[in-house]
Structures are given as structure tokens and as C-alpha cells.
Amino acid sequence: MVSSNNTNNTPELNFMLYSKSAEYAIQALIYLAEIKPDKPVMISEIAEAYNIPYQFLAKIVQTLVKQRLVVATRGRNGGINLAREAKDIFINQIINAVDGPPPEKEQCVIGLDECSDVTPCPLHHKWAPIRSQIREMLSEEHLDDLAYRVIEKRKLMHS
Amino acid sequence: MVSSNNTNNTPELNFMLYSKSAEYAIQALIYLAEIKPDKPVMISEIAEAYNIPYQFLAKIVQTLVKQRLVVATRGRNGGINLAREAKDIFINQIINAVDGPPPEKEQCVIGLDECSDVTPCPLHHKWAPIRSQIREMLSEEHLDDLAYRVIEKRKLMHS
């Protein structure tokens, strides 16, 4: 999340590209891509590994199953797996699955109505290209890459 | 805000750089910069002009006064004015005033702990430069520029 009304104290601001739910979803799928399991992985294992509230993650996984990013196996020895190869799952697909698709018409940052290339909002010329970069980043990164880098990072941290 | 949990329906996702309160604050200050008033402008006038809930804006203005971006004049004929020249008020100052300052340590997009140039999160090399561009954009744009462009836009729309 970004922020808070903060009518006089001082929390913190950060840019938000997606919801907490989507963040958890991305983390969970990175975990799956990372360990390349040959059998289903329990949601509880993932939740523990990444410190995600178990029940909440279970809820999010239901969505991921419905959106066919994940397949679930029920019953004893059950768990979840990626529905397709890690290199074929991109971050924006995860985000869209959880948060819903991006808006039809791009929104103005300033919040003034009617913002387009023709009638731009006062920040349009600076914001539009940055927004494109973000969308590009999210649509180019796939789980295989991300998992690889997580593993690399671990090596760095433990050396 | 960005999104929603959306456990199966389909709202919309958008990148969030700051809270709704900060957005209203920016709009209100643009209004002041735009009309360059020689006397105080009533909060109700601004609220009406930009369709901001009056009471809510009044609350936000209190913060802006405390943070010395705005000076308020009470009583009859009262209202608010920019505390300094429009060219000396930058968007990030408004955002920081309302949402609080940015975090000491930049956060990882993915939400995995420990993210820096040395131990980067898997999206770090792509996200870090984009984030810099955003911070740069917000710290370079001042109210005078924005107000000018709003006026230009109006001309475009009514021609």
C-alpha cells in the first residue's frame, strides 16, 4: 500500500503496483518456481516459508486455481503446482488474476478527469512513459527468471 | 488505490503513487496556483470546483497549514492561500506533507525482505530505476508548471 490519511503523524509512503493479495500470490508462485517440485506443495509450507498468513494465502490460491495459474490436488499428499511452465507465467498475469485487469482507459495521476494524449493532465507527459515502463516490466518478467534470481540472491547472502 | 482482493470478480487495477488525501491536496493547491488570488480562497470554493468532499478537504487543509504549505485566514472573508510562491512548491512536498515522508529504506516491490543493490530482490534491477524516475518526476514538478498546463489544457478542450 502507499500511505494513510495521516492527519498529523508520520507513517510511510510507498508506491503501490498491486494489492497485498497479489504480492502474496507472486511470492507463492516464485516459491513453486524455485523448488521445482515433482509433487504437490502444501499451501501451509509456502505460507510458512514466506511468512504469509495461511488462511489468507489459501483464499488467494483459490483464485489462482480458478484463473488457471495453479492446479490444486486435494486430500492427503495434496497441495498445489504451477499450471504451466514457470517461463510461461508472467507477473502481470498473476496480478491481473488477483487484482483484476487493468482499466480500459488509463487514469490520470493527478485525478483530474479527462486525461489523454490530446487533453493531457498536467503530469501526463512525464507519467505516461513511466507507466508504460512499469507495465512493460510486469509483462516481461516471468517466474523462471524471478526464481533464478532469488536463488542467486540466496547464494550472495550466504557467502 | 490500486486494487482489491477480488476473490473472483473483476474491479480494476491502477498504480498508486499516493493516497486519495494527497491527491485532493494536490488538486486544491493547483487550483490556488491557477487562479493566483489576491485574497483568501474559501475551501468550499475549491471543494466545489474539483468535486472534493468539503469536510474531507477541510481536514486535509488543516494538515497543509500545519506543514506550512498553506496559510489560512479565519473568519469572514477568510480562506486559504499558498504559503509561498507556486514555483517553490513541489508535488513531492505536498505528498510528503499529507502521506508522511518516504521510507528510510527503499522497499522491495516483491515484498521479499532485504532488498538492496547488493542483495537485490528479483525485480530490483528493473524496478529501482523506474522508482527513481517517479521520485524525480514528483520532486521536479512544481505548482507553477502544473497550473500553467491545466490552463493550457482548458484552452485545448474549449476550442
Place this chain on the structure above:
DNA sequence: TTTATACAGGATTAATTAGTCTTGTATGTA
């Protein structure tokens, strides 16, 4: 076939953010 296990899913609660209400206080003007 019984049982333990693991996902499915609706209902509920908690936390945060957004917005409203009501009263107080300062101030210009009649």
C-alpha cells in the same frame, strides 16, 4: 471403510482509509 489430511468456500472480524458531523474559535462587518 475408516481416518487423517489438504484444498474449497462462505461468513465473520480486524485494520486501514475515506468521508461526515458537530462544536469550538477567530475575525470582519453591520
Place this chain on the structure above:
DNA sequence: TACATACAAGACTAATTAATCCTGTATAAA
């Protein structure tokens, strides 16, 4: 001085997002 006006401020309500609870259903193994 009286009064209307406009910001100040705290308490309260509403909406959204995050998280939890509890029961159901599928399934592998004893």
C-alpha cells in the same frame, strides 16, 4: 457589541482491504 462567516478539531460513520474462522468435500493410506 452582536452576528454571520470561515477555519480548527475531535468524534464518529462508511467503505475497502486484509485476515481469520469454521464447516464441507475430496482423496490417499492405514
